[in-house]
Amino acid sequence: MSSTLQDLVNRAVFYSTEVQTHFGALIADAEWEVDFSSDPHLTFTSADGAVLRTRPHLLGSESDREKTWLWGWENVNDFPDAVVGLSHDVRKFGAAEGVTELTTAELSLDEELALRLTLAAKEATGKWAHYPAAAGAGTTVWLLVDAAEIALPAPQVKVSVRALMQGLTQTTVSDHLAAIESYVAKRGIPTAELPEGGLRMLFADGCADLSFDDQRRISNCDLNEPLEGEAAEQFAAADSTGTPTEAAAASRTPGATSTSATEETAAPSTTTPSAPTPTPEEEPSRTESQPVDEPAAEATPAAEAQADEAAEPAAEAADASPEQKRSEDEQARAGEPVEPAEEKTPAAEEPAKETKPKKKGLFSKLFGR
Template sequence: MTKTLQDLIDEALFISTEYQARLAELTGDSDWSVDFSAPSFTLKSDPSVSLSPSLLGTESEQRGSWIWSWQELGHFPDEVVTAAVQAREAGESLGVQELTTDELVLSEGLARRLTLAAKAATGLFAHYPATAGGGVRAWLLVDGPQLELPEPTVNRMGRVMAQALQTDTAVHHQRAVDSYARLRGAHISWDTEACAVITATDGALRLWFDEHRISGIEPAEPVVDQRELARAAQDAQKHRAASREDATRALAIAHREAEQQRRAREEAEARRVAATEAALTEQSGQPIEQTEGVERAHADGGNAPFDQEPRHDAEPGIVSMHVVPDEAEESGQTEKTREEHVPAADVPAQAPAADATVSGPDEAVTDQHPIVEEYTAPIESEEETHEDRRTALERLRAEQQAEGERSGTSRPGRDERSTGATAAGQRTPQRDEAPYAEPVSEQEEAAEREAARAEDGSKKKGFFSRFFGL
């Protein structure tokens, strides 16, 4: 059997109106407070009244949406969200999409309509819209022995129906009247679809309908005796008991799903932390052993340029420039090392050469390597591709080769890298400016993408921020 949201609203409207009238008698103009950890909803009247709250969801004017409290379980005690889960389960069984969609775009009266439908699904018929600030209102179902209604009478039921019809919320009045009579424990009999008689302990009412709407009400003679009225009251009790059993099953579902979602959130957080730590490790300046040149240097016994000790002639305030020996020199073909000492004050205000090292008082030569600088430099654009970097690298090498031919000097080759450092007041070379940077490997690109995703995820709002419109 399938129903619509309006069907559930019609079934709950009349009895909801009666319960709201009873709640108004208790609250008056008193303040209230809610503690979901207890859980308790306290009316600060004289004497104070404490009821059991069930959090259905929140509506946020700023966000422009309604969010069911079952969207992310585990943030509230299971018993607090049981009614919302029970409404969702009923929505899945009856095919009511509004009860199974975690977030809905706000429209006029949507929160009240969803609350009325949830009442029909849960058997809890009193609600309180609690203002949470910032244009957010939390809709609660409340329950307690203080809300118990007296025995039904036709006079009381007639006033309730007349009051409810003023809101123009009900559409199918036959369904609304039939549900109200059965939920209240009164007896209802239908002569035709256009006429029904409600019998209670104090008499009876005849109702006329025209196109599913009440067109008239008049006193009538009771059509059943006290035995039938007692049976109708028992049927109402059975309905309430069935609702409590559904609530017990919903509580078990809420507990199970809360544990699953809590574990999933912990695992996601662990993955995010791991991705962040991996990104920070790569940016910390430690040697990255993923390129052939670095692996070769380590294999040769730690003779990588960034592993060398400071030169003996390095002095404070002096820039020492030299050419790192190439493979030919390592095999015995030595070449005279050119050294040039330049006072620090005479160093041009430009980025230092790739083979420059800087020392200061009590300061060791930096162990930063151009390859490490390439990997740890900020990404200029996410759209930059591997082929773009290769093209830029080839262009830079061609320019450096031409400059070397004009000046009559040579530059270190691909495996002739030396320590890169930045003098005081000079700018650190960026990614595209690194003269001897190799293309980033696929592993590095994957790590960068993972770090970017982790950073983006950290900016997303959490459940409480979304739920309460923060």
């Protein structure tokens, strides 16, 4: 059975949102650098010297100047297969599912496209963290990130409800019910049916009762904790089957151990990667990157939505515009420093301004929004 890009976004959005929030807690206030050699790594170093070394996979890049997305598998920079290999897997998945956006080398850009393609790639590959990095000249490189430390802890009712509400603010979700069914399957969260098509999500620390309108959108969310009464009996009955526990274990990174959602875990220190010095007059290509020396964004609370708020209906999905041809000046050139993704607008600001624009929170930065 074939899928659409929207189907993949629906299936990925809530689980991705929870992972991104957890990932953000691990790297808050950290400086980072990336190496696209045959041993690719994206390294985060905190102020106290703790190092988290992750494995990046280059998905693609978006250019504000050209208003296009270019898939990593097109590989105009001749990166090693270790860097772009996973993007080829996304292309193969897209071919098998009939998703043309995953098999077209270059796509016309809109505000949400890069994030939506990244969500689809997560569903295709099972790599659930991503990092958007600014590469200069209005280009942002989108990476999938793999590390044992990113594995999620056991589900908690407030964390999961927050992931649902925040996920709806990130992009268009056309079928909330289908998206939630995909999320609970990935997280191993048992559920129970409620009257009039409602759904109860069951957790060890509480439950969330969801209502839906006639378009399968969330119309109300009632969060209850601690777990008691009928919900406690339903959770005990589901837990006795062993299914939730097994599904939750399967949703984690192999070999990973549980950590608190706010606990900052770091891998052992590693040697800082080196790279050739960039030539000043040369312009960056779409997918280049070199080590950076700028700090990551200030730590801000990743979860701003109240866990017990009801979700508002999402906007209708926007169609991707027609494919554009790549201009000649977009061919590969020597590297430029990669800087943390701050805004989709040019980095330069007018010095005379009295009030500086408000910085994005870490959660928004990690989503590239």
